[in-house]
Amino acid sequence: MLNARWYIWLRNILESFAHSKHLSLICENEQDIIFPDELTETLLPPIHDIKNLELQIYSSTATSQKILDGFIWILPGLRTLSLTFGSIAKIIEFQREDDVEVILARVKIGSQAKTNKR
Numbered sequence: 001m002l003n004a005r006w007y008i009w010l011r012n013i014l015e016s017f018a019h020s021k022h023l024s025l026i027c028e029n030e031q032d033i034i035f036p037d038e039l040t041e042t043l044l045p046p047i048h049d050i051k052n053l054e055l056q057i058y059s060s061t062a063t064s065q066k067i068l069d070g071f072i073w074i075l076p077g078l079r080t081l082s083l084t085f086g087s088i089a090k091i092i093e094f095q096r097e098d099d100v101e102v103i104l105a106r107v108k109i110g111s112q113a114k115t116n117k118r
Contacts, residue, residue, distance in 0.1 A: 023053050046073060055082065
């Protein structure tokens with residue numbers, strides 16, 4: 001885990017671009033952008049204005065669930081999250097109905113596509 005200052009800086013950068021229609025981030029590995037639980041519970045308020053985020057991670061060991069959990073908390077207004085891990089792309093669409101969050105995930109690997117609903 002990186003130190004707390006890194007995550008506070010990252011959160012502040014995200015907030016400074018909160019009114020952008022589309023935001024893209026590129027990082028070396030998932031640890032750069034997975035917000036630790038202890039920070040999300042005490043230090044970092046969520047950012048409500050970011051709706052579409054594209055995230056490219058060079059590391060092939062990235063896990064989408066950890067990334068998804070962190071961004072659902074820090075960006076509660078997120079509508080689409082596009083994740084790319086090397087050649088694997090995932091597009092996750094969030095639909096909120098009557099205070100219930102439904103997550104539709106379209107996973108694209110090469111020319112295959114699959115839709116999951118949770």
